Structures are given as structure tokens and as C-alpha cells.
Amino acid sequence: MARCKFCSREITWMKEGGRNRPVDGDGGIHSCEEMKNSMKSIKSIEKTELDSDILKQYEMAINTKVAGLKK
Numbered sequence: 863m864a865r866c867k868f869c870s871r872e873i874t875w876m877k878e879g880g881r882n883r884p885v886d887g888d889g890g891i892h893s894c895e896e897m898k899n900s901m902k903s904i905k906s907i908e909k910t911e912l913d914s915d916i917l918k919q920y921e922m923a924i925n926t927k928v929a930g931l932k933k
Contacts, residue, residue, distance in 0.1 A: 868896035 863872045866884065873884040873892045884892035909917065 869894040
């Protein structure tokens, strides 16, 4: 059995419509307050908000990693 990383309750992962969903022992979809509070703090950054030099550095690192995997 897996455990929820937010509340440590036992859950089972079930495939539902092409997506994995956490399910409680009683069969209901698992949703805890700890997870909801954690999801509120997620921050998304637009490409235009990043400095162009940092973005260029990330892209170069990704490209060199991909080139290394192709060999």
C-alpha cells in the first residue's frame, strides 16, 4: 500500500480516465486538507518573467543532456 505524502494515510492508486487517482480504503477519492493547502502555494512562472540569460542557460543544459542520451 502507498501512503499519502501529505497526511500519511494509506491510499491505493487507481487508473481513471487515463489518469492515476488516489483512492482511500473505503473506495472514495482521497483528498486531504494538507494536500489542498499545499496546492495553494504552487507558483507558476511565465517565460517572460525569467531573465533571458538564465533561460538560455537552462535551455543549453537541457540540449546537452538530450544530445548525450542520443549517443
